[in-house]
Amino acid sequence: MSTGSGADSAPAPTTHDSQPTHDSQPAHDVRPTPDTRSKAPTAPREPEAARSSRTSMFRSLRIRNYRLFFLGQVVSNIGTWMQRIAQDWLVLSLTGSSTAVGVTTALQFLPMLLFGLYGGVLVDRLPKRPTLLGTQSAMAVTGLGLAALTLSGQVEVWHVYVAAFAVGLATVLDNPARQSFVSEMVGPEQLQNAVSLNSANFQSARLVGPAVAGVLITGVGTGWAFLLNGLSFVAPIAGLLLMRKRELHVVERAPRGKGQLREGLRYVAGRPELIWTIVLVGFIGTFGFNFPVFLTAFADDVFASGAGEYSLFNTLMAVGSVAGALLAARRGTSRLRVLIGAALAFGAVEVAAAVSPSLWLFALLMAPIGMFGMTVNVTANTSIQMTTDPAMRGRVMSLYMMVFLGGTPVGAPIVGWVTDAYGPRVGLAAGGLVSLAAAAVVGLVLTRAGGLRLSVGWHHGHPKVRFVPRAAGDRLATATR
Structure with missing residues (x-):
């Protein structure tokens, strides 16, 4: 695939997939021009059933392998959210420090920062399904080990640190293996829908996991949440084992060789729509997504409440996140203007939440924070996957995840220190302002790179503000409109 400007808004390539498709969606909804349409006046119209199939919100679930993967992840994700809530609350109860919660979060994401790019190189070389069987098994063992320590009354904060790092x-x-494996299960034509449903799956589990964790923490203790999380990995492991290998859209694996890490970095650096998207999610992930630090501090210090309210905050945020993910699944395209707009709204609502005077207003604002945050996540994820060559996808997605998640070890202790030193309201407001500034700067950079200008006018009696290309034919400009 070309890495020059001519490929900026091209659809995800299918040349490496075992079953090429002919109706895959373009990466940024670049529709054919009138001249192109006029060349095939006799082409039959697409049947209504086919059009509704492509726009169905849950169309990827018709694929058996993906359905097994999806159902397994439902169970595992509930356990993951239970452990996240229990882990944060356990650290806070052992230390009484928001900084310690930030350190725990940082340790969990530090390996991604240190080794994420090398992980992507390995994923491009390895078969995805066996790799996932190994990683899911390792996380199950970690959860069961932490459960044994907690239930036996021997747990110390350094045990939690070690488990988070593991x-x-x-x-x-x-x-990166899970991100890349999605395209092998569903093929390029269903990629956006499947990625969006994955996000909806993860966030739907957030509706159940925190609620169950809150009941367990207040009723029988955090150890049972860790135990159930460890057992929940049986479901995704079983789903992976039951898949039909012959139905996978197997992608040619990258051969072992020198310079593959540099090759991946050059690939991203030469494409503005990739590099600037990664920069944006890096700033938001580092400073705006430190919810374990923010929400524990607001529940404990600002509103003098407990684990129940902390669980409520997470649940309401999950409601908004599910809505954002399902709306993304409904959309047939992934546009950079949606990404910038959602990032701006996310930062603004975080600032509003930081100054909210009451617990209930703060809680209600968790829903739009979740919705806009999920829109940023899904739009960036699908945009990057759909414009990346399959043979490079592991490396590109590992860079994306390294920046998005790996920035947490940098941001979480900083945000935790600001929260301890100046108060939770200042910490949350700072995260929102950084997100706002990053979205504005990246939006301006992409506007200039795409040769766009701001157009203000009227449409059917209503004001209409949009970006339009300065010169015709600029494909990146089309992608960002």
């Missing part, structure tokens, strides 16, 4: 090590391979 999960992070497994994530170095698990995240």
